[in-house]
Amino acid sequence: MNSQPIKSAPSWLDGRNLLNNKWIDRFLRSHWYPGIIQWPTLIVFVVIIYQLLLGPSTAHDNLGTALTWVLWWPIIPIIFLFLGRFWCAICPFATINDFVQNFVGNNRPVPHFLKKYGVWIIDASFIFITWSDHVWGVVGSPVGSGVLLLMLTTAVVASGAFFERRTFCRHLCFLGGLAGNYAQAGMLSLHGTPDICAKCTTASCYKGTEKAPGCPIFEFPKTMSSSANCVLCGDCIKNCPNGSIQLTLRPPTKELWFVHKPRVEAAFLAAVIMGIVFVQNVTMLEVWTSILSWLESITGTSSYYVNFSITFLFAITLPVTLLGWASFVATKSNNASFVDNFTRFGYAIIALDLAAHIAHNLFHMLAEGKSIIYTGMAIFGVDSIGASAALVSTTTIQVMQFGLIGLGFLGSLYIVYRVAQSNHQGDVILATFKPYAILMAGLAILNLVLFTLPMAMRM
Numbered sequence: 001m002n003s004q005p006i007k008s009a010p011s012w013l014d015g016r017n018l019l020n021n022k023w024i025d026r027f028l029r030s031h032w033y034p035g036i037i038q039w040p041t042l043i044v045f046v047v048i049i050y051q052l053l054l055g056p057s058t059a060h061d062n063l064g065t066a067l068t069w070v071l072w073w074p075i076i077p078i079i080f081l082f083l084g085r086f087w088c089a090i091c092p093f094a095t096i097n098d099f100v101q102n103f104v105g106n107n108r109p110v111p112h113f114l115k116k117y118g119v120w121i122i123d124a125s126f127i128f129i130t131w132s133d134h135v136w137g138v139v140g141s142p143v144g145s146g147v148l149l150l151m152l153t154t155a156v157v158a159s160g161a162f163f164e165r166r167t168f169c170r171h172l173c174f175l176g177g178l179a180g181n182y183a184q185a186g187m188l189s190l191h192g193t194p195d196i197c198a199k200c201t202t203a204s205c206y207k208g209t210e211k212a213p214g215c216p217i218f219e220f221p222k223t224m225s226s227s228a229n230c231v232l233c234g235d236c237i238k239n240c241p242n243g244s245i246q247l248t249l250r251p252p253t254k255e256l257w258f259v260h261k262p263r264v265e266a267a268f269l270a271a272v273i274m275g276i277v278f279v280q281n282v283t284m285l286e287v288w289t290s291i292l293s294w295l296e297s298i299t300g301t302s303s304y305y306v307n308f309s310i311t312f313l314f315a316i317t318l319p320v321t322l323l324g325w326a327s328f329v330a331t332k333s334n335n336a337s338f339v340d341n342f343t344r345f346g347y348a349i350i351a352l353d354l355a356a357h358i359a360h361n362l363f364h365m366l367a368e369g370k371s372i373i374y375t376g377m378a379i380f381g382v383d384s385i386g387a388s389a390a391l392v393s394t395t396t397i398q399v400m401q402f403g404l405i406g407l408g409f410l411g412s413l414y415i416v417y418r419v420a421q422s423n424h425q426g427d428v429i430l431a432t433f434k435p436y437a438i439l440m441a442g443l444a445i446l447n448l449v450l451f452t453l454p455m456a457m458r459m
């Protein structure tokens with residue numbers, strides 16, 4: 001795979017080191033960071049778990065459901081876009097992992113199979129969790145959501161007790177896998193200064209010092225070429241004796257123009273996420289009931305497991321197959337193998353993924369946003385029966401959704417162009433570009449069609 005340095009004119013959005021600002025620098029170097037945000041987040045997490053398991057049994061009335069699925073889940077992709085994997089630095093699971101590790105940690109090395117196949121495990125668990133949400137109604141059931149969070153907590157505790165650093169966050173967390181993909185389209189990048197790191201022999205950023213532990217996600221800023229696994233915890237900023245770390249702004253998607261070590265499992269996940277957004281949209285549409293009836297007549301069974309699973313399989317297979325088709329067509333005009341094309345250009349779907357994901361969740365956040373206030377007031381006995389939960393009109397939400405899909409499409413198209421340009425020359429650039437441009441247009445149109453149809457509420 002080719003890798004080239006990124007060349008572009010510096011601007012206010014490109015290459016500005018935020019650590020040159022003394023307030024940001026002081027905050028990230030402070031012993032208070034990230035704990036000052038981590039611990040309140042953990043308290044909110046405990047309140048959510050309590051509400052989900054012991055609060056009102058219907059999602060409509062449950063504050064835990066509203067905070068998790070109407071506030072947190074819609075905001076999370078927006079955080080990834082603007083702040084990379086910052087959420088992972090303050091995530092309650094990371095805090096619990098560190099807490100358990102401090103007391104009973106065995107600090108065993110990460111098993112080889114996790115290093116090698118961890119991303120595939122993440123891909124599989126992401127698919128499984130989405131599938132189980134639909135067939136067992138996890139999001140729609142407060143207890144179901146609570147049990148899911150408890151199961152994840154158990155896995156985190158086990159990982160923290162046995163393995164070193166944040167093995168769960170790096171190799172097992174499905175949200176971490178999603179975050180890793182989206183952070184590459186994000187606007188923040190943390191990295192060492194090459195000239196300074198080249199002369200450094202301490203590797204304090206990786207090993208840790210008395211000021212802070214070594215990188216919890218097993219990254220080495222000296223060689224780190226991607227934001228996929230940096231959670232912006234600030235430990236390396238505190239540890240580096242040479243002031244090498246930079247925290248820079250960059251235009252969205254820039255990292256995806258030149259992925260240094262593309263991995264087929266990340267490209268696969270990018271295509272699968274698009275399918276998952278499709279399935280999330282389709283099952284919320286008013287026409288979903290008609291689609292189910294049609295499927296029942298074809299399969300001869302009214303089993304939701306069977307009919308939903310067929311829809312789900314079709315939805316996640318569709319973008320993977322279309323990416324495969326575009327990659328196959330591209331092999332006819334460039335000298336790259338099918339797998340190389342699939343891997344390199346699969347990353348281009350991430351921009352559209354992120355846009356579609358935000359656009360889908362925008363509906364929950366803006367059409368159901370007031371439910372957070374209503375369910376919170378209900379705890380204190382204030383009734384809001386019959387009040388609309390919408391923050392803005394459906395038309396406004398649709399306009400925003402169309403705008404986001406347009407931006408995502410342009411982002412994906414530009415990534416395809418840059419990747420084609422960096423790997424090929426002359427007429428081959430355009431010949432390689434065309435099938436992927438058709439792919440991105442097809443995916444964008446499908447999203448637009450789904451967003452024109454009326455959707456059902458979650459709360």
Ligand code: SF4
Binds near residue numbers: 244
């Ligand atoms: S970031 Fe700092 S500690 Fe790490 S390799 Fe570079 S100079 Fe050394």
Ligand code: SF4
Binds near residue numbers: 216221232233236
């Ligand atoms: S590279 Fe630095 S900021 Fe990023 S996760 Fe590792 S220690 Fe934290």
